[in-house]
Amino acid sequence: MKFTEEHEWLDVDGDVVTIGITAHAAEQLGDVVFVELPEVDTEVTKDDEIVVIESVKAASDILAPIDGEIVEVNEAIVAEPGKVNDDPEGEAWFFKIKAADLSQMDDYMDEAEYKDFIG
Amino acid sequence: MSDDQTDKTALKKTPLYDLHVELGARMVPFAGYDMPVQYPLGVMKEHLHTRAKAGLFDVSHMGQVVLRARDPDVAKTALERMVPVDVLGLGEGWQRYGFFTNEHGGIEDDLMIANRGDHLFVVVNAACKVADIAAMRAALEPEVTVKEITNRALIALQGPAAEAVLAEHYPAIAEMKFMDVETLPIAGAECWVSRSGYTGEDGFEISVPASAALDLARALLAHEDVEPIGLGARDSLRLEGGLCLYGHDIDAETTPVAAGLTWAMQKVRRAGGDREGGFPGAAEIFSDLAEGCAQKRVGLLPEGRAPMRDGTELFADAEGSAAIGKITSGSFGPTVGGPVAMGYVSTALAAEGTLLYGEVRGKRLPVRVAKLPFVKQGFKR
Structure with missing residues (x-):
């Protein structure tokens, strides 16, 4: 598992990377009430804003952490945004990207580094 | 994040x-x-x-101010110079909502005014309290003492x-x-x-x-x-609850009539009343009362799930045309179970049920003019 400074977690399986937000991010956001996900088959470039996530108070974006193609999105969190608070690092994953270049993952933090990062 | x-x-x-x-x-x-x-x-x-x-x-950040004069009626009459509200007629042991107006008829702040017998007790917004207290001192002293309760x-x-x-x-x-x-x-x-x-x-x-x-x-x-x-x-x-937040739903540019706060201006202070006018912007406010305003504050219910936030522009049509209004407060309403908002729209498009479009992240999404408040008021009258 890898982590970004934008508080995303990335779980690699072959060349497909599953992406969600960390428990820390979910707690900081508060109650999630709306999620908009990208469409499957969309080609994305690292740092594209591809997800909108809204809590009661505010809207935030989630950036594509790597280049690739969206191969699956988690419609369950669109139907029930509260799942993002209930199980952010499990059931409430956001999308899966077929990575164009897995070496982009090397820039990201491992779990120990992420824990240091959030203090 | x-x-x-x-x-x-x-x-x-x-x-x-x-x-x-x-x-x-x-x-x-x-x-x-x-x-x-x-x-x-x-x-x-x-x-x-x-x-x-x-x-x-905890709302201790709000400004608490006591207004006192030798005769309580002096303080009440003096405060009427700043608000289009019947203060003189406010009986002991009662409170009333009001707002300070400016010379254009805009709202400088909203406040609660309580008659506590030998003095008036007013509560003003935290972000405005320094300005409000300075304005009260300038307008009311020396006949009324203005004391911030800290x-x-x-x-x-x-x-x-x-x-x-x-x-x-x-x-x-x-x-x-x-x-x-x-x-x-x-x-x-x-x-x-x-x-x-x-x-x-x-x-x-x-x-x-x-x-x-x-x-x-x-x-x-x-x-x-x-x-x-x-x-x-x-x-x-x-x-x-359909209640205005100062700096968002009401401000120095919005008049009480456009804001739908006409109810807070008692007849005695309006044109033809015994104590008509005498507050800043009376002519502009009377004109709004007589002729209506170009825009009106309304409730807005987005039809989708996406909240429409403060600043979202509103349109009459799904494409083209100029904006006809703007959202001033918008969020998710937990009791409503969906997004809720309020904002200003052209008076011609302010009727309940009117379909409008809010532009969210470049997309125009449907939103309907709705009755305020969104929940039943629980006041014990």
């Missing part, structure tokens, strides 16, 4: 600051104070709890269980009606109590000596029906 980097050392603390921290609140800068935005319960549950039972809010906290207890909770400390509180004010001993302290609030629910606002505030808050929180509520839920509660 970056963490808040604001320098917190310059922020003021209310008498309940340590309690907020102890209760696990997330503290944020608000109007120069370090305030609880939410507690561990979270905005959604805090909101729903307040509507179901009772929520305790040694009292302000606590609101809101929700259907608020009466029963307070009645355990002072049974006769149940006899108070909406907008009544009284001095009552609660938890051993002299409290200035009004039956009012900012949630759309029944409830009370309690000015308590700062030295007794912590004991009072703890005594109220000890009740199983009471949870502490942060500024996050305060905002979603007032929005569902």
Whole structure:
């Protein structure tokens, strides 16, 4: 598992990377009430804003952490945004990207580094 | 999602600051104070709890001001020079909503005015209090003394269980009606109590000596029906309640008529009334009353799930055409169970049920003009 400074977690399986937000991010956001996900088959470039996530108070974006193609999105969190608070690092994953270049993952933090990062 | 980097050392603390921290609140800068935005319960549950039972809010950041003159009628008459409100006719033990106007008929701040017998007690918004107090001094002194009360906290207890909770400390509180004010001993302290609030629910606002505030808050929180509520839920509660937030839904550019606050300007102060005018912007406000305004504040219900936030532009059509209005407050309404908003639209498009479009992230999404408030008011009249 890898982590970004934008508080995303990335779980690699072959060349497909599953992406969600960390428990820390979910707690900081508060109650999630709306999620908009990208469409499957969309080609994305690292740092594209591809997800909108809204809590009661505010809207935030989630950036594509790597280049690739969206191969699956988690419609369950669109139907029930509260799942993002209930199980952010499990059931409430956001999308899966077929990575164009897995070496982009090397820039990201491992779990120990992420824990240091959030203090 | 970056963490808040604001320098917190310059922020003021209310008498309940340590309690907020102890209760696990997330503290944020608000109007120069370090305030609880939410507690561990979270905005959604805090909101729903307040509507179901009772929520305790620290609103000590607001400005509390006593206006006193040798004759109480002098203070009342003087304050009428600043507000289009019947202050002279406000009986002892009553409170009334009002606003300071400017020479263009815009709103400088909104406030509560209470007649506490030998003086008027006014409560103004935190972000405006320095300006409000300066304006009151300039307009009212020397015939009226303007004294900011800095040694009292302000606590609101809101929700259907608020009466029963307070009645355990002072049974006769149940006899108070909406907008009544009284001095009552609660938890051993002299409290200035009004039956009012900012949630759309029944409830009370309690000015308590700062030295007794912590004991009072703890005594109220000890009740199983009471949870502490942060500024996050305060905002979603007032929005569902159709209540204006100064600086968003009303400001120096909006007139009371456009804002739908005509009800707060009693007939005696309007054209043809015994004490008509005499406040800043009277001519503009009378003209609005007679001829209507180009825009009007309305409730707005987005048809989809995406909240439409403050600043969202509104259009009459799904494409083309110029904006016909703007959202001034928008969020998710936990009690409504979906997004809720209010804003200003062209008067011709202000009828309930009118379909409009809000532009969110470049897409025009349907939103319908709706009746305010979004929830049934729980006031005990």
